[in-house]
Amino acid sequence: MTILIIGGTRGTGKICVEQLLAQGKQVRLAARNAEKARKLFGDRVEHVVVDLAHPDGALKRAFDGVEQVVFTAAVGAGPAKESEVRAVDFEGVVATVTAAEEAGFTGRFVYMTTTGVHHRSAFMGFLNFIKGDLSGWRARAEQAITEGGLDYVIVRAGALTNGAGGQALQITAGDRPLTFGTWVNRSDVAAVILERLFASDALPRDISVVHA
Numbered sequence: 413m414t415i416l417i418i419g420g421t422r423g424t425g426k427i428c429v430e431q432l433l434a435q436g437k438q439v440r441l442a443a444r445n446a447e448k449a450r451k452l453f454g455d456r457v458e459h460v461v462v463d464l465a466h467p468d469g470a471l472k473r474a475f476d477g478v479e480q481v482v483f484t485a486a487v488g489a490g491p492a493k494e495s496e497v498r499a500v501d502f503e504g505v506v507a508t509v510t511a512a513e514e515a516g517f518t519g520r521f522v523y524m525t526t527t528g529v530h531h532r533s534a535f536m537g538f539l540n541f542i543k544g545d546l547s548g549w550r551a552r553a554e555q556a557i558t559e560g561g562l563d564y565v566i567v568r569a570g571a572l573t574n575g576a577g578g579q580a581l582q583i584t585a586g587d588r589p590l591t592f593g594t595w596v597n598r599s600d601v602a603a604v605i606l607e608r609l610f611a612s613d614a615l616p617r618d619i620s621v622v623h624a
Contacts, residue, residue, distance in 0.1 A: 417482050
């Protein structure tokens with residue numbers, strides 16, 4: 413079984429790759445920065461160069477022989493122009509869904525996003541200010557996924573923290589507001605993503621994950 417990770421050179425996506433390798437899984441890593449990807453994982457993964465902001469035929473080829481997909485790609489940490497958010501967090505998702513369908517992909521597609529996309533809060537208002545309408549473009553990306561023909565699961569994470577993980581989690585169906593008190597460890601989110609990736613039942617298809 414080959415698992416495609418899109419966005420696996422940093423953050424939660426990187427942890428997903430590490431956890432999959434620890435489980436003995438075969439991983440194909442689609443990343444824009446090939447040098448960084450090779451420094452992180454060497455020949456332990458199969459490398460494919462894909463730039464979501466400027467997708468080409470490589471994105472469709474990345475799905476060849478793939479049975480499951482995890483999408484954690486997003487604009488980088490810190491402020492971002494709305495054009496950058498739109499290019500990666502929306503148009504990149506649309507291009508990926510289209511490539512998957514054109515490639516005949518029939519496996520599970522797990523998309524990671526944030527909680528609060530469909531709820532107003534001070535925290536989300538701040539994110540929308542520094543990352544040009546993040547929630548609006550993420551909502552459009554979700555629509556592209558849910559209206560497509562993929563076997564999808566959307567995993568929404570609260571405010572992300574680093575560390576060893578292993579905390580008790582509160583997992584609920586659907587979206588929930590993003591607040592300064594709804595945090596979750598990246599390692600724990602990665603574990604939930606992989607659990608949903610391999611679960612026999614995709615339901616519920618939309619979940620929020622925060623620490624209990």
